[in-house]
Amino acid sequence: MPETLIEVDEVSMLYNISREKADNLKEYLIRALKGGLAIDEFWALRNVSLRMRRGESLGIIGLNGSGKSTLLKLIAGVLQPAKGKIQVRGSIAPLIELGAGFDYDLTARENIYLNGAILGHSRAKMNESFDEIISFSELEDFIDIPIKNFSSGMVARLGFAIATINRPDILIADEILSVGDMKFQKKCESRISEIVNHGASVIYVSHSVESVKKLCTKAAWLHKGELVRFGDANSVCDAYLESLE
Numbered sequence: 311m312p313e314t315l316i317e318v319d320e321v322s323m324l325y326n327i328s329r330e331k332a333d334n335l336k337e338y339l340i341r342a343l344k345g346g347l348a349i350d351e352f353w354a355l356r357n358v359s360l361r362m363r364r365g366e367s368l369g370i371i372g373l374n375g376s377g378k379s380t381l382l383k384l385i386a387g388v389l390q391p392a393k394g395k396i397q398v399r400g401s402i403a404p405l406i407e408l409g410a411g412f413d414y415d416l417t418a419r420e421n422i423y424l425n426g427a428i429l430g431h432s433r434a435k436m437n438e439s440f441d442e443i444i445s446f447s448e449l450e451d452f453i454d455i456p457i458k459n460f461s462s463g464m465v466a467r468l469g470f471a472i473a474t475i476n477r478p479d480i481l482i483a484d485e486i487l488s489v490g491d492m493k494f495q496k497k498c499e500s501r502i503s504e505i506v507n508h509g510a511s512v513i514y515v516s517h518s519v520e521s522v523k524k525l526c527t528k529a530a531w532l533h534k535g536e537l538v539r540f541g542d543a544n545s546v547c548d549a550y551l552e553s554l555e
């Protein structure tokens with residue numbers, strides 16, 4: 311039996327939402343200290359359990375607000391669950407919020423080194439990968455231009471190219487494919503398939519059931535924070551589509 315890479319055990323996630331609008335942080339703190347701040351608790355995920363083994367790829371589907379990104383961020387370690395346990399074995403390349411680590415006043419060249427350092431890569435590794443990053447993101451003519459002048463698709467291309475220079479055990483992707491144009495989406499899909507063919511697993515959040523069917527072996531269908539169904543991607547996707555009719 312292939313090794314289990316990800317174990318999500320009875321995980322619940324709670325957000326605290328303030329109903330009041332404080333104009334600034336000072337006002338917010340004063341109200342909070344006086345106990346006058348109305349906070350609502352919102353369970354974005356309830357009791358979700360799933361497992362992913364090496365070689366499998368998982369698609370997370372569901373309507374807006376069903377908890378897909380929350381689950382992805384919990385697995386990536388960006389958020390901590392309120393209840394339950396998550397265990398991840400292996401290296402993760404998170405492709406969530408691509409470009410979040412960029413400094414928009416710096417050039418593409420400078421951001422490659424900055425982002426590489428944030429991801430824990432040495433300068434030598436980034437020197438070695440530099441040309442490949444530029445050519446994959448097709449930014450040859452924009453290397454020394456501050457990225458504040460880039461379109462969102464150009465930023466996403468650069469972020470994707472940097473995040474995938476290593477062959478991770480697990481690739482986590484959140485709708486990134488929807489940012490780039492069709493040509494870049496195809497390129498991302500083929501790079502993801504290539505990484506998967508080298509034995510990595512992908513966790514992928516998407517509104518495109520077709521691409522989940524194409525890229526994933528397993529699917530998890532969330533609805534209002536609950537796991538409706540988890541299993542073979544084709545049958546879960548078909549059941550989800552049927553529920554929309």
Ligand SMILES: Nc1ncnc2c1ncn2[C@@H]1O[C@H](COP(=O)(O)OP(=O)(O)OP(=O)(O)O)[C@@H](O)[C@H]1O
Pocket residue numbers: 325326327352354372373374375376377378379380381
């Ligand atoms: N930081 C936050 N604070 C409070 N509530 C949040 C926060 N992030 C998400 N939520 C709420 O949690 C619920 C799940 O959000 P999440 O982004 O995980 O859904 P999603 O399935 O990824 O949605 P979409 O398809 O629209 O991207 C939503 O109702 C959202 O309003």
